[in-house]
Amino acid sequence: MTMENLNLPGGPLSGVVAAAVEYMVDAGQRSVLFLDIMRQRGDQYREHVAQTAPHVLQYAAELIIDGRKLDEPVNYALVRIIPPKGVEIDLERRPFIVVDPRAGHGPGIGGFKADSEIGVAMKAGHPCYFIGFLPEPMPGQTIERIARAEALFIEKVISLHPKADGKPCVIGNCQAGWAVMILASLRPELFGPLIIAGAPLAYWAGVHGKYPMRYSGGLLGGSWLTALASDLGAGKFDGAWLVQNFENQNPSNTLWTKQYNVYSKVDTEADRYLDFERWWGGHVNLNAEEIQFIVDELFIGNNLAAGKIEMSDGQKVDLRNIRSPIVVFCSKGDNVTPPQQALDWILDCYADVNEIRAYGQTIVYTVHESIGHLGIFVSGGVAKKEHAEFSSNIDLIDILPPGLYEATFEAKGEETTSSDLVVGQWVMRCEARTLDDIRAMGGNSPEDERRFAAAKRVSEMNLAAYRKFVQPWIKKMVTPQMAETMRNLHPLRLQYEVLSSQNPWMGAVKTAADEIEEKRKPVAEDNPFLAFQEQMSKQIVHVLDSWRDAQEALSETIFLNVYGSPALQAAVGIDPNWESSRKREMSAEHRTMLEKRIAELKSRVGEGGLREAAIRGLLYIGSARGMVDERSIEALRRIRRDAGGSRLTLPEFKMLVREQFFMLLLDQQGALAAIPKMLPEDVAQRLAAVAMIREVLSASGEITGERASRLRRIAALFGVEAGEGTSNITPFDPKAKAS
Incomplete structure (x- = not known):
């Protein structure tokens, strides 16, 4: 190879050099445009959090009840979704109520897109309502007070639709799912079918080698850290920590993939990314009493399915009291609420399918193969399939005979029998199942149950010690101003602030991005350096995933060995023959x-x-x-x-x-x-x-x-032949009676 070869047009290296130059120009432009998208994200964040009632609903809404004005005020509100132009609503169809999850991020996820839970319900002709929340909790607000407010909201919706053909269908996503289940067990007369999507109800459940989030409480020594975080917040818990905890479950996406996807598709990905970040970055606060209830009673205590939660008036929360059909939607790809946590409450509550029937209960579940936790709520594909089918066939579910069913979906095609009877693009079937079908998904052994029971006892002991020896000092030291400063310095908030237009350096980025937009020269898709970039990205993802897998395996090993120790279990009073009750007695x-x-x-x-x-x-x-x-x-x-x-x-x-x-x-x-x-x-x-x-x-x-x-x-x-009466017969009169 000689210098003459390099300089000649068409020489062996000329194509490589041209490709390199083309890639470097494109990479430089993408880098500037990416930084400008980060600037827009920061500005959007600042605008969003400055609003009194920030949300990401894509629909106009009319306020019906402001929870802040109730006798027991809460930061929740009931709104009616105004149908967009061209959508016809039948006021005699049962209303749908979407309850927004309050798990650290902003409100509005149930109506985040046109193809959303609200969107498909309105498309099916149902009036829609939304129960959302504001960023700041009201003083004295508790989970029980929120439940009473939501009962008032549902009563109001019922009163607005006296001719509806059924009680409201209520959708609870994630945190809102267990909240809805608690309320439905206390006030079963208010509810039509319940759709519970991605909601953890059996918090200890899972299988070895997967879903390590359930070990977090034990590895952290219990809920004393929750109390500490609330005390450092002057009585408020920063929801950004919940979002941080979620992001820690998938470091490759958090640290690389999410941003790389924007960088690599900078010409087309900005709008989708900014829309999602507007919701994901809208962190909200919870009162200390709220988060402590959630962690103690649910995540570590696992008291919901066991029927051990008691309200202030002495009423116990028993999920067997629910009289409405329950639709449970979960996914094998969800590492926050795996199928076991979404479904094993059924094993805790019922001995067999006959007992489900004895309580007059209808339970329908469906398990997606791959969608992640957020995809259950925000994926357009899921909305068009599962949520659309549930919305269109909610009356089918409501009249199912009591029992346990799995909903399956088959694409409608030219070969589909009686395709004119199929409402959407999928044929929905509800197939009878037994509790063995749920057990077949895997679950805890008696030894695992004892481990989690030991973690619960350790949590109670550590929390008691913290409250006695440390909490009084923390409360004296922390002022509301200090708490607000610490919230503003949270890493998740700083990442928005630092790259917003408040940073004087970002003004130069905006100017450069405006110029690049006019001269943009995307690299060719077959550029070899672009392929190398993609390969490097995959390697980074692989390294981060391997690191996550190693950390998860280590955390599981530590949890199983520490809380499986006979000495520890004996020290905290766990009987070596104790087993979690799967056979709760009927009252x-x-x-x-x-x-x-x-x-x-x-x-x-x-x-x-x-x-x-x-x-x-x-x-x-x-x-x-x-x-x-x-x-x-x-x-x-x-x-x-x-x-x-x-x-x-x-x-x-x-x-x-x-x-x-x-x-x-x-x-x-x-x-x-x-x-x-x-x-x-x-x-x-x-x-x-x-x-x-x-x-x-x-x-x-x-x-x-x-x-x-x-x-x-x-x-x-009936006194006829089976083949008779198949044509030219008027449908039978439903009023006809035997003479």
Whole structure:
């Protein structure tokens, strides 16, 4: 190789030099533009926190109740979401209420995008309301006081929709999920279906080698640090620490990927990044009493699923008191609320599926394969699929017979049977499950339960010692002014402030960025130096992920060995044979009520007419498949809509379905044998009823196997042939009764 070769056009190094020059120009421009985006982020942060009620809702809203003006003031508010132009709302459909999570970051995540929980609910025609919060808590505000305020909010929504076809569907994301569950157990009469997304309810649950966040409380010695942080905040806990804790779970994204993604796609990524950062950087405060309750009762104490939380009036929080269907949405990719923490409360509350039914409870869960914790709330893909399907089919969920189900989704295509009965782009099915399906996801051994119980005892002891020997001194030393200064110096806040326009050096960055915008020359996608840049980024991510994995493995090893020590467990009073109760006893009051209800249903098994007989037959046949398909429910809905005479309201229809289901469950043969006595003499009406049953069952596919056999049996009980009455028959009259 000679210098002459290098300088000749087309020489062997000329292409490399040109590529290098092109890449360096592009990299320099991207660096300046990236810094300018950081400047915009800082300015946006300053503007956001200066607002009285900052939020990231993408919808106009009308204030209904300001919680600060209640007799027991809280920093929460109820607003009505004003539908955007072109969105039609049916005021007789059940309203949706999205409760915003208050976990350190700003409000508004449920309506962060057009394709959001609020957006898909309005698209389905439901009126929507939002319960959000302000950055500063009110004096004396507690978790219990917030629950009472939210009950008032829901009562108000109910009063605004007296003709609605059901109680409000309430969506609780993350922290709001467990808050909604607490309130629904205390005030079950207020709620329609509950959608609980990414909400930890069984805080000790998990599997070895994954989800190490559950060890944090034990590794830090318990909740005394929470009390210390609140005391250093002069009675307020800085939510930035919660956000910091979340970011520590994924250092490669926090330290590199999030920023690199903006740098590498600086021409297209700015708006999306700034929108997210506006919410993520809007840190809020909690009162010391609020965060202490959360950490002691929930994260370390694990008292929610165990039914050990008690309100000031003596009322205990028992999740078995909830009477509304509960939809639990979780993901295997969520390291904050893994499937075990989202679902194992079911194992804590119920011995088996029959006990779930004995409490009249319907639980539907779905497990996403990969989406992360925040993606459950902010991903447009999730909103268009899972949230859209839940919103469109909320009535299906509300009338499901009691039990445990898993919601599955299948893309609608040209081959989809009865595709006109599918509301959205996915076919939703609710498939019957047992508690063994939840256990199969993995969970704690008795030894693990004892470890967490030991960590709980250590936390209680350390907190008591801190409160006695240290807390009085801290409270005397810290003034509100000192606390505010420390909050402003938090690293998460400083990263915004330092790169904002308040920094005089950033003015030069803005000027340079404006000039670059006019002369921007992006590098070619096939540039070899760009490929090298991408490879280096992957190496950095790999190193940071490896470091995280090593830290997580070490933390798990330390936790398991320290709190698994027989000496420590004995010292804090943990019985070596102690096991966490998975078999909570049914209360005597509930057992008495249940026995009375069973006797009542058995005595009424022969009551009713054609409508009751048809629903009983439909449930009997459908149970052979062990699942409910949205197409079958939509077919039934259309038949009800087109039927002559008066229609049952949704609550009345739900009660009818449940009663017939329980009659079959208690005495299937007796319930079937009673059908002929319930039928009218009019053969046409009986033919129409069998036609309706066939139509509903065939909506989701061909009737074969056991279902076909059961259909023939029901048809014989109706006194017709199974193949009769499939055409030219008027839908049966829902008012028809046996003469």
